[in-house]
Amino acid sequence: AQSVTQLDSHVSVSEGTPVLLRCNYSSSYSPSLFWYVQHPNKGLQLLLKYTSAATLVKGINGFEAEFKKSETSFHLTKPSAHMSDAAEYFCVVLSFQGTYKYIFGTGTRLKVLA
Amino acid sequence: NAGVMQNPRHLVRRRGQEARLRCSPMKGHSHVYWYRQLPEEGLKFMVYLQKENIIDESGMPKERFSAEFPKEGPSILRIQQVVRGDSAAYFCASSTTSDNEQFFGPGTRLTVL
Numbered sequence: 637a638q639s640v641t642q643l644d645s646h647v648s649v650s651e652g653t654p655v656l657l658r659c660n661y662s663s664s665y666s667p668s669l670f671w672y673v674q675h676p677n678k679g680l681q682l683l684l685k686y687t688s689a690a691t692l693v694k695g696i697n698g699f700e701a702e703f704k705k706s707e708t709s710f711h712l713t714k715p716s717a718h719m720s721d722a723a724e725y726f727c728v729v730l731s732f733q734g735t736y737k738y739i740f741g742t743g744t745r746l747k748v749l750a
Numbered sequence: 751n752a753g754v755m756q757n758p759r760h761l762v763r764r765r766g767q768e769a770r771l772r773c774s775p776m777k778g779h780s781h782v783y784w785y786r787q788l789p790e791e792g793l794k795f796m797v798y799l800q801k802e803n804i805i806d807e808s809g810m811p812k813e814r815f816s817a818e819f820p821k822e823g824p825s826i827l828r829i830q831q832v833v834r835g836d837s838a839a840y841f842c843a844s845s846t847t848s849d850n851e852q853f854f855g856p857g858t859r860l861t862v863l
Contacts, residue, residue, distance in 0.1 A: 637803075679841065679856040679857050742791065743791075
């Protein structure tokens with residue numbers, strides 16, 4: 637069965653510094669992977685998705701993620717953090733277990749310091 | 751094209767009452783998913799429906815919870831005889847096909863007193 641592990645439950649960065657949110661996946665075949673962002677008391681917004689095309693995926697708001705099969709990783713990065721990036725980030729794998737379903741990581745809360 | 755709509759956004763119920771949560775998928779989407787998010791946790795899959803059919807309910811509690819997606823109208827997640835442990839945010843998502851990205855609604859935050 638597919639799964640994702642988000643290695644950090646909390647990450648703090650200073651405004652203007654790079655962001656790295658880590659995600660490792662487990663899958664017996666080439667997975668579809670997603671990053672979603674959730675602002676406080678809001679729904680989830682898709683940042684980017686990987687579906688076996690280019691391994692470097694660019695998303696919205698300056699975020700990008702690189703699919704590395706050899707490391708089974710799909711880390712989310714941004715060159716320069718903005719205060720508005722403070723939110724919860726979820727790494728998601730599309731799993732097939734009879735039917736397709738999303739399997740969520742436990743989330744990483746990003747704090748941006750002024 | 752309006753996004754996924756959920757109502758109510760906030761729902762307060764006393765123990766033993768029923769809660770009905772509604773979800774209208776995006777236009778053209780026939781696949782609907784329900785998730786539950788407990789405080790400080792990620793989202794957990796509950797049920798996947800297509801029009802008039804439950805495709806996968808492996809994440810649904812065996813008792814008190816039911817879901818439907820009728821031919822006309824929104825999808826409904828129904829919780830009977832609510833208990834305090836049902837307090838959570840319930841999110842609905844929709845997609846065009848089962849292997850495509852899902853679009854999420856704003857959620858319904860259920861509080862059981």
